[in-house]
Amino acid sequence: METEVKKISVLGSTGSIGTQTLDVVRRNNDIEIVALAAGRRIKELEAQIREFGPKLVSVADEQLAKELAVSIADLDVKIVYGMEGLTEAAVYPEAQTVVTAVVGMMGIVPTIAAIKAGKDIALANKETLVTAGHIIMPLAKEYNINIYPVDSEHSAIFQSLNGEYHAEIDKILLTASGGPFRNYTKEQLKNVKVEDALKHPNWAMGRKITIDSSTMVNKGLEVMEAQWLFNVPADRVQVIIQPQSVIHSMVQFVDGGIMAQLGSPDMRLPIQYALYYPHRKPLDTKRLDFYELGQITFQKPDFDKFRGLALAYEAARKGGNIPTALNAANEMAVAMFLDRRISYLQIPEIIEYVMNETHYTDNPDVDRILETEQTAYELIRSRY
Ligand SMILES: NC(=O)C1=CN([C@@H]2O[C@H](COP(=O)(O)OP(=O)(O)OC[C@H]3O[C@@H](n4cnc5c(N)ncnc54)[C@H](OP(=O)(O)O)[C@@H]3O)[C@@H](O)[C@H]2O)C=CC1
Ligand SMILES: CC(=O)[C@@H](O)[C@H](O)COP(=O)(O)O
Numbered sequence: 001m002e003t004e005v006k007k008i009s010v011l012g013s014t015g016s017i018g019t020q021t022l023d024v025v026r027r028n029n030d031i032e033i034v035a036l037a038a039g040r041r042i043k044e045l046e047a048q049i050r051e052f053g054p055k056l057v058s059v060a061d062e063q064l065a066k067e068l069a070v071s072i073a074d075l076d077v078k079i080v081y082g083m084e085g086l087t088e089a090a091v092y093p094e095a096q097t098v099v100t101a102v103v104g105m106m107g108i109v110p111t112i113a114a115i116k117a118g119k120d121i122a123l124a125n126k127e128t129l130v131t132a133g134h135i136i137m138p139l140a141k142e143y144n145i146n147i148y149p150v151d152s153e154h155s156a157i158f159q160s161l162n163g164e165y166h167a168e169i170d171k172i173l174l175t176a177s178g179g180p181f182r183n184y185t186k187e188q189l190k191n192v193k194v195e196d197a198l199k200h201p202n203w204a205m206g207r208k209i210t211i212d213s214s215t216m217v218n219k220g221l222e223v224m225e226a227q228w229l230f231n232v233p234a235d236r237v238q239v240i241i242q243p244q245s246v247i248h249s250m251v252q253f254v255d256g257g258i259m260a261q262l263g264s265p266d267m268r269l270p271i272q273y274a275l276y277y278p279h280r281k282p283l284d285t286k287r288l289d290f291y292e293l294g295q296i297t298f299q300k301p302d303f304d305k306f307r308g309l310a311l312a313y314e315a316a317r318k319g320g321n322i323p324t325a326l327n328a329a330n331e332m333a334v335a336m337f338l339d340r341r342i343s344y345l346q347i348p349e350i351i352e353y354v355m356n357e358t359h360y361t362d363n364p365d366v367d368r369i370l371e372t373e374q375t376a377y378e379l380i381r382s383r384y
């Protein structure tokens with residue numbers, strides 16, 4: 001019997017999720033890459049093109065497109081660039097599924113375009129749902145496409161909901177590692193350096209999400225992501241610190257029963273699950289050895305210490321364009337921290353400032369979301 005080949009586009013192919021997606025593809029013989037989009041790492045992209053043979057590739061700008069054209073002049077690959085290029089990769093006609101692994105709000109436009117073009121989405125890019133979930137989720141329904149979560153917690157929730165009824169969910173138990181500063185005092189947080197914040201205890205990820213994990217803003221974004229993906233209000237999404245990162249999340253049902261998904265921390269599992277759902281395929285993940293693990297521990301998050309998490313719940317409660325204000329402020333503040341232009345505790349300070357200064361809009365459309373983003377950047381520039 002012939003295996004059916006699934007054709008996919010990967011947006012953000014040179015990043016942490018992108019390269020792990022390609023690793024999943026490499027280990028299977030029934031997925032074909034038809035389009036790849038990256039930002040600035042064109043050497044890595046060239047190697048991917050030579051290995052996976054996409055028909056279309058996109059890079060961040062025209063200059064990079066020209067450089068890439070020279071280095072792959074021997075190949076027949078269409079090269080595009082910018083937001084238009086990213087969107088072209090997302091709607092590439094042959095692609096059935098689009099893996100959204102770019103970082104930040106730049107994922108909104110290509111994700112919407114992909115849905116309108118009838119593609120299923122394997123969604124890693126959480127910022128898109130945080131800011132535009134109210135547009136994306138109804139659109140997915142209208143176009144009858146599936147959104148498969150890639151984020152480890154949301155994949156765990158998705159797996160825990162298999163065969164269950166939505167009406168019987170009591171609450172979502174969203175696990176968090178607590179990051180490298182889980183046991184720091186507020187005083188100690190004042191002196192956090194970039195290098196310290198980039199040391200995640202359990203996961204190797206891109207720089208932006210690694211900082212987000214350390215501030216627990218990542219968990220706040222994930223509360224909102226869960227709200228949209230599973231149609232459960234934020235006040236029924238409880239964050240639980242589980243420092244070993246082996247319980248990837250849980251769902252509690254109305255009878256008090258709890259379903260959980262466990263495994264060693266390896267993003268290839270949720271990526272592969274999203275690409276093959278409802279099937280499971282063999283994968284060489286490190287198997288959990290409970291004897292070796294010894295114990296799994298739990299902690300309540302300290303909302304005062306991790307102010308960004310408290311602000312995310314507030315943004316979720318307010319809704320409208322406030323989650324966008326939080327997300328945009330965080331994107332810029334994290335970039336400034338990584339550039340050593342602000343201190344660590346200025347990240348939540350900036351988020352709070354922008355949330356307070358943002359003019360509320362109910363049910364914002366894409367233009368208003370992007371306008372809110374720009375206003376957030378201007379507010380930060382004028383003060384910091
Ligand atoms: N890493 C992880 O384990 C997890 C990540 N996520 C989410 O997945 C998303 C990706 O995260 P991660 O892989 O860590 O991030 P990375 O920073 O590692 O990768 C980001 C990708 O986006 C690309 N990119 C950047 N700018 C542009 C641009 N202008 N146009 C096109 N592509 C661009 C980068 O290209 P280049 O490098 O070539 O510039 C890179 O391929 C984020 O939303 C994150 O929150 C969710 C759960 C886990
Ligand atoms: C791998 C993954 O899904 C990340 O989002 C992870 O959750 C980060 O860990 P934290 O729990 O520290 O935010």
Ligand SMILES: [Mn+2]
Binds near residue numbers: 151154222
């Ligand atoms: Mn996660």
